[in-house]
Structure formats: C-alpha cells, structure tokens
Amino acid sequence: MSDDVAVSLDLSNYELLWPTQVFVAEGERILRVASLSWEKQAKWLLTEALGSTAVADFEERPDHNNDPFAATGVWGSTHAGARVDWFTELVNRASELRHAVAPRPYWPQRHGSSLFPGSRTTRDARQDFARLIGDFASSGYLVEMFGEYCVDDHDDLPDASEAIERRLGIPGLWPLAPEAWDEDTFYGLIEVFHDLVSRPRTRWFHNFSGCGWHHEEFHNRPARDLYRWKANRLLHEAGIEYELATEGEDLGRLIAVTDDARSQLVHRALTDSAPDITTRIRHAIALYRGRDTTVESKRSAIVTLAGILEERRALIKDQIGKPDEGALFEVANRYDLRHRKADQRGDYAEAFLDWIFWWYLATVELTNRLIASRPPG
Numbered sequence: 001m002s003d004d005v006a007v008s009l010d011l012s013n014y015e016l017l018w019p020t021q022v023f024v025a026e027g028e029r030i031l032r033v034a035s036l037s038w039e040k041q042a043k044w045l046l047t048e049a050l051g052s053t054a055v056a057d058f059e060e061r062p063d064h065n066n067d068p069f070a071a072t073g074v075w076g077s078t079h080a081g082a083r084v085d086w087f088t089e090l091v092n093r094a095s096e097l098r099h100a101v102a103p104r105p106y107w108p109q110r111h112g113s114s115l116f117p118g119s120r121t122t123r124d125a126r127q128d129f130a131r132l133i134g135d136f137a138s139s140g141y142l143v144e145m146f147g148e149y150c151v152d153d154h155d156d157l158p159d160a161s162e163a164i165e166r167r168l169g170i171p172g173l174w175p176l177a178p179e180a181w182d183e184d185t186f187y188g189l190i191e192v193f194h195d196l197v198s199r200p201r202t203r204w205f206h207n208f209s210g211c212g213w214h215h216e217e218f219h220n221r222p223a224r225d226l227y228r229w230k231a232n233r234l235l236h237e238a239g240i241e242y243e244l245a246t247e248g249e250d251l252g253r254l255i256a257v258t259d260d261a262r263s264q265l266v267h268r269a270l271t272d273s274a275p276d277i278t279t280r281i282r283h284a285i286a287l288y289r290g291r292d293t294t295v296e297s298k299r300s301a302i303v304t305l306a307g308i309l310e311e312r313r314a315l316i317k318d319q320i321g322k323p324d325e326g327a328l329f330e331v332a333n334r335y336d337l338r339h340r341k342a343d344q345r346g347d348y349a350e351a352f353l354d355w356i357f358w359w360y361l362a363t364v365e366l367t368n369r370l371i372a373s374r375p376p377g
Contacts (some may be wrong), residue, residue, distance in 0.1 A: 009089050013057070015100035018049040019229045026201075026222050027091035031084075041202055042087050048139060050097075054090075061086045125238035126178035126186055132230060133176060133193055140200040140215030141223050151209045167192050187242070187254055187291065190231055194244060194252040199223035224252060242291055247271075249282035255289040262358060269365045272372070277308050281364065288357050298353040305360040312367045319370055 016023060023045070030041050046054040061082040136142060147157040161174040168188045181189070199222045200215030232243045242254040248270050258266075266285055273281050281304075287293065288301035306329065309316065313329075 009086060009093075011090075011093060011096050014050045014054050014097055016049060016094070016097040017051065017100050018226060020094050020097070020099075022222050022225045022229070023049045024091055024094045026199075027087070027094070031088060031091065037202055039083065040204075042083075044201070044203055058083060058086060124178075125234065125240060126181055128234050128238065129186070129190065129231070130176045130178045132234060136193075136197055136223075136227070140203060140213070141197045141227075143200060143215045144198040144218040145196045148214060149211075150206065150214065151211045152206075163196070164189075164192055167195070190235075190244070191253055194224055194227055194231070197223040197227050199226070228252065245289070248285050250286040250290060253286075254291040256291065256293070258289070265358070265362060265365060269361055269368070272365070272368050274368070274371070277364075280304050280308060281361075285361075295350055295353065298350070298357060302353065302357050302360060305357070305364055308364055309360060309367070315367055315370060316363075 026045050026049075027042075030038055030045065035041070043055050043058060046058055133142075137146075140148070142160075145158070145163055146160040149157065161172055164173045165171045168185075170185060170188070173185070173189065176189075178186070198218040198220040201217040201219060203213050203215045206212060206214050228244045228246055235243055236257075241257045243257050245251050245253055245255045247267065266289075269281055270278070270285065284301040284304040287297045287304070290297070310329065
C-alpha cells in the first residue's frame with residue numbers, strides 16, 4: 001500500500017450506518033472474490049453502509065497505478081490499483097469508524113415547544129417499523145421475495161401480500177398499514193420480515209422510460225444480520241422489552257431482553273457445547289426465552305438442562321464432591337419440575353423458575369469448561 005493512500009484516508013469524515021462486523025464481512029468478500037464488477041459492488045456497499053461521501057472519495061481514487069508495467073489482474077484494471085488499496089484499508093480499519101447516532105435534540109424538543117402540535121411525545125414503534133421496512137424495500141432487500149417492477153417486464157410479479165399471508169396467516173398486510181395492526185400482528189411482522197430480507201450485492205440502472213435501479217446477486221446472511229441490528233435498536237429505543245434472537249434455535253424470533261451477562265452466558269452455552277448436547281441446549285434456551293413462553297415451557301427447559309447435568313453427574317461429583325453435588329439435583333427432584341409427584345412442592349413463584357434455569361445453564365457452561373480443561377488422552 002502506498003504511503004499517500006494511507007495518509008489521505010481520513011476516517012473522521014465517515015459515520016458507519018451498519019454493524020461493523022457486517023460491513024467488514026461484505027467488504028472482505030468483495031476483496032476476496034475478485035470480479036470484473038468489484039467496483040460496482042464496492043460502491044453499492046459504501047452507499048449503504050457509509051453514504052455518499054465515502055463513495056465520492058472512492059471514485060476520486062484513480063482506478064489504476066501510474067506504473068504502466070504493473071500486472072493486470074482479474075479486477076479489470078491493475079490488481080494493486082489505488083481504489084483497491086483505498087477500499088482495502090477502509091475495510092481493515094473499520095473498527096476505527098464511529099457509528100452514526102441520532103442528532104442531539106433540537107430547540108423544540110429540548111424546550112417542549114408547541115410549534116408542532118401534531119408531534120408525538122412517545123415513539124410510535126409501529127410507524128417506525130413501517131419506515132424501516134420501507135428503507136429495506138427501497139434498497140432492494142425484498143426483491144428476491146417480492147420481485148421488482150420493470151417497464152419491460154412487470155406482468156408476473158409475485159403477490160407480496162400473499163407471500164406474507166403464507167407465513168403469518170393474516171391477509172392484506174402489504175402495503176404496510178401500521179395503524180391497523182394489533183400487537184400480535186406487529187410482532188409477527190417483525191419476525192416475518194427477518195426471513196424475507198435478502199441483500200442485493202449488485203445493482204444496475206435501467207434508464208429506459210425512467211425505470212430506475214434493478215438489484216441482483218442476493219444473499220440473506222448479511223441482510224438478516226443487518227435487519228436484526230436495526231430492528232433491535234428500534235425496539236430498544238421504543239422501550240419494548242423484546243429483541244430478535246441473534247443465535248440459537250430461535251434465531252430471528254422475538255425473545256425477552258436480558259442483561260449483558262446472561263446474554264454472554266447464552267452465547268457461551270450455545271457455541272462451546274459438545275455436538276451431542278448442543279441441540280438440547282438450543283431447544284431449552286428457545287423454550288425459556290420466547291416471547292410466548294409459559295410456565296410449562298420454562299419447566300420443560302429446566303428439565304432438559306437437568307437431564308444434561310444428570311449425564312455429567314460423575315464429573316460434578318468429582319469436581320464438587322459429595323454430598324454437595326446432590327444439592328444441584330435436589331431442587332429439580334423435590335419441587336414440581338421433573339417427576340411431578342404429589343409430595344412435591346408446587347407453591348412457588350415463577351421467579352423461582354427463572355432462578356433455577358439460569359443456575360442450571362451456568363452449571364452446564366461450567367461443566368463444558370471442566371471437560372475442555374481435561375488433559376488429552
């Protein structure tokens with residue numbers, strides 16, 4: 001990389017509109033999968049994730065080196081072109097980019113002015129969500145599922161409302177009409193669109209009769225990552241205590257919000273468990289944290305974890321010692337959880353279930369670490 005490129009790349013001019021890891025993954029893919037259309041893909045990524053300033057700076061870089069003898073690669077110019085250098089450095093330094101934040105309150109908001117009598121004092125999450133989906137749609141993220149209008153071919157477009165109805169069982173939801181949604185419809189749509197979005201990695205402009213942009217080369221992974229990030233920010237800002245799960249059996253489904261420590265525990269339990277128990281742990285977590293969870297589903301989640309710990313009882317006895325290891329199972333056996341006998345206690349609050357679930361999940365994670373620390377052989 002030439003020195004002038006490193007000096008001229010001033011990251012203070014940019015604000016990242018995406019999660020850093022999604023931007024890096026898409027940028028590295030462009031650099032890794034050399035293509036004649038790489039510049040179009042790079043500019044589209046910059047447009048989405050950083051805005052017009054980054055695109056303009058990219059275009060100002062020459063698309064070739066001054067060295068006429070530089071080897072030409074499959075990039076379409078020279079493989080070591082200045083635009084490649086610029087884009088590579090930007091991706092490599094993405095962790096230094098600041099994220100875009102909402103502007104500081106303006107005068108009417110700071111002073112409670114009545115200049116705008118129609119303004120709302122609390123966020124309408126439904127309206128905000130409809131605008132969010134509008135932004136995704138205008139960027140081509142629904143084209144793979146809903147099709148895209150073209151002046152040359154627009155007779156066989158899929159019925160978007162029908163596509164949603166097949167998943168949610170409710171007709172007439174497209175175009176979106178947030179004022180008509182009840183709570184279940186709203187939350188259902190949040191989950192449905194997680195499964196519908198797909199990022200177009202390239203686009204081209206069809207200028208005949210003002211047709212506009214057309215989108216191609218779809219992939220759902222970056223779209224869903226981005227969607228969860230944006231939807232969860234919206235829910236948090238609206239004070240709604242649910243979020244879309246980012247991993248596990250319930251990926252992309254609404255779950256109860258937990259603190260960071262418990263979220264990290266869930267992540268470790270899901271990623272560090274042996275293959276023979278991973279499916280059961282995923283199922284237990286999904287049973288426990290779903291938006292529609294019940295007392296019975298929480299009991300089932302605890303029973304699943306207790307079964308894993310029972311299989312590891314010898315390990316626990318060896319590490320903790322008898323009779324202390326028995327206390328771990330006494331709660332599940334003496335209370336109305338596993339065997340459901342007449343002499344078991346059932347007069348406890350639901351908070352007790354929450355306590356024992358996290359206790360058992362933490363113990364599963366502890367046994368994972370104990371197993372991983374064993375010497376080989």
